[in-house]
Amino acid sequence: MKTNPALLALISLAVSLPAKADKFTLKDGTTLEATISSEDASNYVLEVQVTKSIRDERKVPKADVVKVERAQPDLKAFESIAKLVPTPDLLTDEEYGVRINAVMKFLKDYPAGDKAKDAKAMLATLKAESAQIASGGIKVNGSIVSPAEYKLNAYDLDARVAEASIRSLVAQGETLAALRAFSDFCKNFQSTSSFGSLSPLMQQVIKTHVAEAKESLSTLDARLKKRAAGLEQMSSEDRGITDSAIKEEDAAFEARLKSEKDAHQSWVTPSPFNKASLEETIRFGEAELVRLGSVKTALGQDGGRTWREAWAVIHNSGNPTAVSTAITNARTVGISPKYLAMLEEAAKVKK
Missing domain, CATH: 2.30.30.100 (SH3 type barrels.)
Known part of the structure; x- marks a missing residue:
């Protein structure tokens, strides 16, 4: 995970404020x-x-x-670091380092300031959490999950991390990235509670995305005619330059579309001037809506719970038959091949 640019900007401000x-x-x-x-x-x-x-x-x-x-310059400077704690979920070790350095810089600049005690408490919290993250822990729902607890709940926790990332993309208006991430999410986490929570949102995102593609497709001929008419009104020289630029742009997009389809990209990049990309977006989107509408996660078939049971059996049972049954149960409820392989590898190590 890359460091959040907004966080870096905040830290920069925190350590460079002029004296009040x-x-x-x-x-x-x-x-x-x-x-x-x-x-x-x-x-x-x-x-x-x-x-x-x-x-x-x-x-x-x-x-x-x-x-x-x-x-009191320390009070003004403290305002810029005050919100570094409590930390949000899913920070990386690198992002903790940025926050720690900001607080340490404040304490260096104002060692005897009114807010020094608060800053020291913040620093202790950040260092304690950072150490747990560095050792393999993860912060979810405001709490640090230890490495051992993470492994026991890896299927659910990874799903929740992926869900949070997708929701963030949607909130930022990164629709295509969110849809592609959701396709990968479905491959790995369709039997989790996170899927049940995320699916309604993504169905709405798909409906909106498809509706926009349909609108673009319905107006495509009229827009192409308008563009052609606009070209005709240009001088010969300007028309030639603009026409060449349009053809170059269209060719580049066609190459991109072909590359995405050759790579079996689930959601191609749509262009308001490319009929094939709009038709593909509509076709795939409508198929996804049908698929998602038919998916049911029955009570008692919770993949996260089945993962926990399998992991516990593998590490505590010592009974090969019980281990084999636990892995079969995980396969039956739809735990993805990637996570089944993790259970199978853990079983081999425990033999």
Whole structure:
């Protein structure tokens, strides 16, 4: 998993905030946001931020100052790291490292600040969680799952991780990526509770995606005619250049479509100007809706529970017949070949 760019931006802000200015109130009612460059018994030399890029130095007699409100730069800096804890689910070890470095930078800059105690508590939490993640744990639903617990629940937990990723793609508007990820999800996790939870959302995503493809297909001829008419209205030179660009773009898309179909991509990239891609999107989408509508996960046929039972039998039973039966049960409820292979390998190791 790559580090979240938004997280990196947050950390960058947290470690590079400028010092906050003090507030000086003068006898005439004027207020100045400034930092003290120097002072003597009678005067302040203040650095005043005139604009974002211009700073001015002013000498102000102390006798003219009626009030000084000292800035607390550590409080402002702490605002930018305060939300690093509690951590979200599924952070990588690398992402924990970024957060740890940000908090350590804060403590280095403000070791005696009002928020130092809070920052130290945050650092302890981050380091403790990071150590568990580095050893093979995973954070799900706000709790760290140990490596041993993860293996016992691997089928369910992996499904939940994949489900969260797909939901995130949908929320970000990455429809094609979400649909492709869901196709892979179905191959591995169709017998999990996560499938039952995710399927209604993805059926709606598919319906919308297919509807958009149908709309594009229904208007394709009219749009192609309009484009051709627009070309005719251009000068000969501009028409030639534009026509060549369109043909080049169409050829590139045709090559991409062929590559995706040759690779047996479940969802091809649709183009509003490519009939074949729209027809393929509609055909596959409607077939998927029929398939998903017919899938039933019967009570008592929970793949996650069957995985746990099989894993426990393999590691605790020592009875070859019981192990064989447990693996057969896992196959019967539809646990995918990838995870069946993991059970079979574990059984070989325990022999």
